[in-house]
Ligand SMILES: [Zn+2]
């Protein structure tokens with residue numbers, strides 16, 4: 316096993332506890348949400364809250380990925396707190412764990428040691444079939460008896476009091492995102508009946524579906540061109556796939572991303588719509604974030620803007636994700 320992979324002890328036990336709690340909450344909540352939707356129906360409040368919180372979580376994972384993992388831009392403590400809050404409210408585990416896993420993923424992409432590859436399992440063995448590999452990448456990996464050592468992969472997060480505050484208090488933010496906020500909005504706009512619908516459908520089911528959408532990046536966008544297309548011939552199975560790109564606000568441009576891991580804006584063609592990247596560029600224009608890293612390809616696109624932001628062009632390869 317490569318350095319930084321832990322196969323037993325308290326870190327692995329903690330990972331399993333997190334996986335079990337998240338699985339039980341999201342799956343039982345989602346089943347209850349479907350029963351509720353078919354027996355009680357859904358109104359505009361439940362659907363609006365579903366769409367609003369799905370969008371906010373998707374932006375949150377965009378910040379988790381491009382800011383906390385890849386440092387595509389810099390920002391002050393207020394913006395960092397905001398990024399950390401909505402990243403944690405996306406209900407995909409703590410910042411510390413997400414960052415550690417994703418950096419390990421880039422370092423070993425689709426090779427033994429990758430956290431969630433369609434080609435190798437957590438022990439570094441090849442999957443027996445493509446389908447089994449896809450299921451592993453889509454979510455089975457959270458049950459692997461191994462985890463990532465943050466002391467190896469995320470020393471910067473361990474030293475960041477804001478990211479660590481949200482790491483320690485992550486379950487409160489999960490409760491706020493999946494239960495309290497949807498419930499409060501539902502109660503305010505429609506009373507107790509709408510509140511229950513909002514918690515089940517717009518909170519718990521949305522958390523599950525949003526996590527599954529993000530996971531398409533690990534499965535579909537690592538399918539070696541079976542789904543989507545490869546703009547760059549890299550030593551991994553990465554693919555750009557446009558349905559995943561739509562659902563994840565740009566994260567599905569994953570072949571572009573593995574080519575230029577630190578790039579803040581992943582669109583390399585007019586039909587590659589990168590909403591998360593546009594949000595980062597917009598925040599740059601407003602002066603809320605700065606030192607936005609752009610690859611030469613993205614910098615060329617961003618320079619056509621009538622009011623170009625201050626761009627630091629860098630061409631980083633997968634080994635320089637930190
Ligand atoms: Zn990847």
Ligand SMILES: [Zn+2]
Nearest residue numbers: 380417421576
């Ligand atoms: Zn990445």
